[in-house]
Amino acid sequence: MIEVKNVYKSFDGVEVLKNVSARFEPGKVNLIIGRSGSGKTVLLKSIVGLHEVDKGEIIYDGRSFTNMSEKDRKQIRKEIGMLFQGSALFDSKTVEENVRFPLDVFSDLSVAEKKERTNFCLKRVNLENANNLYPSELSGGMQKRVAIARAISLNPKYLFCDEPNSGLDPKTAIVIDELIYEITKEYNMTTIINTHDMNSVMGIGEKIIFISEGQKVWEGSNNEILISDNKQLNDFIYASKFLKQVREGFLKKGI
Numbered sequence: 001m002i003e004v005k006n007v008y009k010s011f012d013g014v015e016v017l018k019n020v021s022a023r024f025e026p027g028k029v030n031l032i033i034g035r036s037g038s039g040k041t042v043l044l045k046s047i048v049g050l051h052e053v054d055k056g057e058i059i060y061d062g063r064s065f066t067n068m069s070e071k072d073r074k075q076i077r078k079e080i081g082m083l084f085q086g087s088a089l090f091d092s093k094t095v096e097e098n099v100r101f102p103l104d105v106f107s108d109l110s111v112a113e114k115k116e117r118t119n120f121c122l123k124r125v126n127l128e129n130a131n132n133l134y135p136s137e138l139s140g141g142m143q144k145r146v147a148i149a150r151a152i153s154l155n156p157k158y159l160f161c162d163e164p165n166s167g168l169d170p171k172t173a174i175v176i177d178e179l180i181y182e183i184t185k186e187y188n189m190t191t192i193i194n195t196h197d198m199n200s201v202m203g204i205g206e207k208i209i210f211i212s213e214g215q216k217v218w219e220g221s222n223n224e225i226l227i228s229d230n231k232q233l234n235d236f237i238y239a240s241k242f243l244k245q246v247r248e249g250f251l252k253k254g255i
């Protein structure tokens with residue numbers, strides 16, 4: 001479990017995170033949602049240590065990331081898989097080299113073991129025959145799958161995804177969401193995703209944190225979101241006419 005306790009973060013005197021607390025559980029897909037500029041990325045970066053928080057604490061399974069030495073942080077970083085916006089693959093490396101990269105840098109595996117692990121990860125994302133292709137030869141969805149294979153190569157306990165669906169068509173986005181959901185369950189990972197994709201929210205949002213102007217103003221599940229009477233949350237969610245109609249139908253049925 002990852003715990004965020006009373007976290008504050010400012011840039012040049014401007015408070016971007018204000019007393020944010022949240023618990024992200026293992027084996028669950030946790031989403032951070034909110035408008036552009038609400039502080040989602042700053043929160044995610046604070047959790048992984050790309051930003052130092054001004055106040056408050058980040059705790060990984062009882063280990064205070066905020067207060068530990070750089071050496072201990074390195075250990076936690078090895079337990080983290082990251083899926084960046086836009087996949088962030090190395091264009092000059094093949095699919096196989098991209099997926100193997102974290103193993104080359106962080107593991108003591110032999111060449112044969114690395115090959116085996118790389119192939120296992122590629123198989124897991126249904127890309128068995130793509131080893132020798134370059135990112136430019138792949139569709140956006142395939143690139144995302146390579147990025148997922150790379151993110152799980154070190155068998156992480158924690159998976160962070162920043163807007164995993166950006167740039168994908170709705171159908172491919174669902175495939176990627178489902179893949180993230182399945183691997184979260186398979187490896188009992190604590191997965192945290194930043195998104196404003198309402199399909200993801202409704203499809204895989206087991207636990208959702210809604211951030212507005214740097215504050216957590218709501219948390220709950222994808223089912224609870226449909227019956228919430230939190231005005232700020234509803235203004236955000238039902239900016240979509242379609243979802244407004246879904247909510248009305250849902251409430252009419254009295255579920």
Ligand SMILES: Nc1ncnc2c1ncn2[C@@H]1O[C@H](COP(=O)(O)OP(=O)(O)OP(=O)(O)O)[C@@H](O)[C@H]1O
Pocket residue numbers: 011016034035036037038039040041042043196
């Ligand atoms: N390194 C930084 N220096 C100064 N200000 C920053 C920095 N990073 C983020 N901010 C500011 O913090 C605020 C929150 O930004 P953040 O990127 O977390 O928003 P977001 O919710 O992730 O938005 P989006 O959905 O558009 O990615 C913004 O006002 C942004 O300008």
